[in-house]
Amino acid sequence: MRLRKWILLPVLLLAACQPGAPRDDGVELVDTANVDEAEIMSSDAVVPVPLACMDVDSDSPETRTLTYSNVITSDITGDMSGLEFAFRWNGGVWEGTSRKAAGELGLPRPMEALLVDSASWSISFMIPNSRDTSRFQGSLSCDSLWGTYKTYRTSRDRITSFRRVDKAEN
C-alpha cells in the first residue's frame, strides 16, 4: 500500500502541473509552444501594471501607494529600528522610496534602479546610503515584500521580509 502511494504521488503531481490544467488559485498555465511570438510580445508581461490592491483611479497618492515595513519599536527605549519601503503607481510608472529608522523614522529617500516585473511580481531596487549602496531582489505582493537584501558591500546577503502597513509609520 505504501509503495503504491510513492508511485502515484509523482504521477499526480505531474498531471497537476500540465499546461492548461486548472489550478486552485484560478491561474491557468499557458502552453507557450502554441502561442505565437507576436502574442507573447504584446502580453501584459512587458507592460507595467499596478497591483490589484491599488486604487489607481483615485486622485489621492496614498491609495496609489503601498507601504511595507519591518520597523520595530523598543518597549524600553521607545526607539524605532528597521526599514520602510513605499511603492507608488504614478501614471504608469513605479516609483519607490525608502525610510530608515535609527531611533526615529527618517525622511524618505528615493530608490534607484527600481524594476518591477508585473508578470512574475519580481522586484529589485537599490538604495544609496552614506558610503555604500544597499540592494534588494525579491518579490512583491499586496501583503508583503520579501527577498534577498544586501545592506553593505561587506555584509552577507540575508533573506528578509517586510509586512504591508496601511501607511507610513510615524
Add this chain to the structure above:
Amino acid sequence: MCEDENGNTRPCRVEWSDEASNTNVTAETMEAAQQLADNADVDLLLSSGRRAEGSNCNGSRHNCGKAFDIKAINGVDIGDGQEMNPDAISLISRVQGAAFEMNQVRENYGPLGLWKAESAGLAPNRIGYSTRSRRSLGLGHLDHIHISIQ
C-alpha cells in the same frame, strides 16, 4: 580630539541629522554627547533626541530629553534595517567603550552590547539576551546606539 582631512587636530563634532524631529534635549544630555565624542575621538551624528515635552521620563528617557540616538560615527553608518555595518565595528567599539566609562551614562545600548547603570557612580551591568524582551531590545539597537543619562 579629531582630525580634519589634512590631519590637523580639531575638536570632535556632535551634529544632529536633519531627520531628527526634536533636538531639544537637556543641556546635560548635550554635554554628555560632546564628552562621549571627545573621549572616543570621533564625530557623532545624532538621529533622535526628545520625543515628548516635560520632565517625565516614564516610557523612555527620550521623553524627558535625557537620551539621544547615534546613527553614524565619523560619517560611517552604524547600521541599516536591524543590521550592523561590518565596516563600523571598530568605531562602534570606541563609542560604546567610551560610554561604558562615563559615570553619567545610564543606558548604553548598541550593536556590541547592552549596558545599564541603575544610578550615577554604579558600575554598568551588562544586560544579557535571556528573555524575549531583552532579545528584542538587542535587535532594536543594531542600527544605532542609544545613550541616556542619569
